[in-house]
Amino acid sequence: MQRIYTIIFFIITATFAQAQINSVEIISNPVLEKQFAEKQHQTQAILQKLTAKQGAAMTSTRDVIIFSGTCVEAGEMYFSCVDTTGLGNGNMVSLLPTTFNFGTASLDTNCLAYIADADADFGIDTAFVQVCNVEGECDTIVYPLYAHRANNTITLPSNTLQAEDTMTVCVDVNALPSNFSNASILGNDPMLGEAFIFGNCIFYEAKRFAGKDTVAFQVCDDFCVCDTYLIPFSIQQDTVSLPFMDDFSYSGPYADADKWLTKDVYVNNTMSIRPVSVGVATFDGLNEKGAPRGNGYAVSDNMTSTYLDLANYNSGSNVYLSFYVEPKGLGEAPAGADSLILEFKNMNDEWNLIDTFKYENLPDTAFTFFSYHINESQYFFKGFQFRWRNFSSRSGNIDHWHLDYVRLASNISDSPSLQDIAFTELPNPILKNYTSMPWWHFIEDIDGEIPAEDKFAEVHIFNHFESTNTVENSRINLSELETSTDILTDLVLFNATNIPPGHSPVIFPSPASATYPTFTNSMNNDFPDDAKYLEFEKTYSFTVAEENPNVNPIVEDNNEVSYTTIFDNYFAYDDGTAEGGLEATKKQVQIAVKFHANVSDSLKAVQFHFPHINVNTSNQLFNLRVWIGELDEAPEYNGILQKPLYIDSYLDSLNGFTTYVLKDIISGEQTPLFIPAGDFYVGWQQVSTCDLNKCIAVGVDKNNPDGMENVFFDPHGFGEDWQNVANSNT
Secondary structure: OEEEEOOOOOOOOOEEOOEEEEEOOOOOOHHHHHHHHHHHHHHHHHHHHHHHHHHHHOOEEEEEEEOOOEEEEOOOEEEEEOOOHHHOOOOEEEEOOOOOOOEEEEEEOOEEEEEEOOOOOEEEEEEEEEEEOOOOEEEEEEEEEEEEOOOOEEEOOOEEEEOOOEEEEEOOOOOOOOOEEEEEEEEOOOOOEEEEEEOOEEEEEEOOOOEEEEEEEEEEEOOOOEEEEEEEEEEEOOOEOOOEEEOOOOOOOOOOOOOEOOOOOEEEOOOOOOOOOOOEEEEOOEOOOOOEOOOOOEEEEEEEEOOEEOOOOOOOOOEEEEEEEEEOOOOOOOOOOOEEEEEEEOOOOOEEEEEEEOHHHOOOOOOEEEEEEEOOHHHOOEEEEEEEEEEEOOOOOOOOEEEEEEEEEOOOOOOOOOOOEEEOOOOOOOOOOOOEEOHHHHOOOHHHHOOOHHHOOOEOEEEOOOOOEEEEEEEEEEEEOOOOEEEEEEEEOOOEEEEOOEEOOOEOOOOOOOHHHHHHHHHHHOOOOOOOOEEEEEEEEEEOOOOOOOOOOOOOHHHEEEEEEEEOOEEEOOOOOOOEEEEOOOOOOEEEEEEEEOOOEEEOEEEEOOOOOOOOOOOOOEEEEEEEOOOOOOOOEEEEEEOOOOHHHOOOOOOOOEEEEOEOOOOOOEOOEEEOOEEEEEEEEEOOOOOOOOOOEEEEOOOOHHHHHHEEEEOOOOOOOOEEHHHOOO
8 A cells, every 4th residue: 555645844922032922812701801911911921930941941932822711610620632733743741830729730641631629719720731842842832720619500589479560689799709790691481571681680570471480590700600590480460250252342453451461463453354343353474563473384473361260160150262263354365284273271281272273164254153162170260261373474464364252251152142233344434535635635626535425424233132133322423633623423323223133234324414414514614725634533333222241241342433534645545554465576567556636736755565475575676656647658756776664674563654755866855746636646666576476565455445446557567558456357
């Protein structure tokens, strides 16, 4: 989908008599590097004395090689053999005399063996091994040896906190032999919590799951000792009583945090076909920020219920879990091994597989009802949970499953019927051609931009009763939010009696005589012609006398729906959500979207939504093009060699847009394009070579299909064979 802006705005070398010292790189620890720098002065002095003692016994001394400092734990041995190949034949290896304060050293043929004292706390010994050949040429190897006590593991008392609470725990670093240097977290259960380091303390943030977590917190001194503190946390979570229900009839994009512990699924009202209540939970291959999970086929989304109290129920309590499922819908069909699974957690904290759903076994344009009798004792405890997980390629916004109308209750049957009538879709926009447009274009052709009287109010409902029933007090309200202007107030939406069970056909109510004239009169007279931003909220509502939220908690939540139409500085056919993508299927192919300007204006920028579908196309190139009047081989604007940018890589965004400002190709300065009144087209041309389903894709709003009538494509890229997408087999 496109939005179009019309107004915008790092061998040290030294010489001792005949000795050249080549110091190899120490280690990357800056503290140890400092210690070696200080130790080198002592080593150099010792080497000078050792060289003087050798006197005439040494014909010449070649290299002095300082090894990296080695940590040797108390009672443990360090063993290192000398490489003598560079000195030729007849080599003699000796351990030069020096004092060892924290261990003992010996020479085994040409290998140094150093054992740290069993009671060593910390100290530095230095071993000097000399290798000489028959000509008297010698190399001296220096071994800095750090004798230290063993690392300790200390378990601290457990800490109790509630889910989503925080706690700070500090550890004693005075037990370290030397100064405290650094700390690190070695691990914990990321499902239960997250730990952050602050000096010798951790800040622990519990997540939404109950359970026992242990943070392994390691603190180190500035030499060799690292102690690990095991810090246990017990996370508590309240349980919820039955009945439990969720029909996802709220704005989302995440599931209700009071009912669900995870944020993986996408709550929306646009991805499915014929839901049984407005709003569904959609499983796909994206994470909660809208980016692909990646790493191949595996579990993608996880929808886990909160903790439920089933302790007072038994096999005779008629406890059932029911819900509706639809694969694909307006999204992409699950393929191959893709599946959706249902699992129950028992009192041993084990997850049991209850059922597996496959695409080929279900219709993809309607929801299928499922009900499961919970009658095993392993589930009757305080803390029961259920969950759905989908397995997919995790490569993008594909492999869709939609879940609706989840209910867990007692003393019920496996029937889908309950006392509820629900809206299943939002109200239609107050615009006929667009979902958003500039106000100054709207007022030039109000009659041509609003729906006809008999199409002004579309109503979609589902009767969950076993038999026909009646909707009462149906109302339509329309308000402009920026100016707090009430346009339609509690007018009758429709009168409906004897509504049959299931879906009712699309209802175009016959408005009360004042409804449509009042609307048109207000749009013509109540707002200034130079308005820059207006926001109209259209709301439907009704009541049903027999609905009882004490029995079925959500039945009144789906009795009111709203839709907001925005007048701003752009044209849009979409509602801000993409159920799929449209791609130019190979190099040179062009796609364009038709718009109509009611007055002359300037085009300054274009917004694209790039959905994650099959592959990452951010390294591919496209040309951004604009045509005025008609589609031909010469666009009036050609923004060459653009790259798609996935906005969720930079911002926490679902369904976000990327803005491309129209610029001069040479100067790079912003260059607005004059648009006369009439038709103009905005689109793109695929520049990079790509394979089918791996080209740049732009979001498509499948639940507003009328917009596709304004989409055209040029299969050859020469601008001479434009075809309407809606009339082709594409």
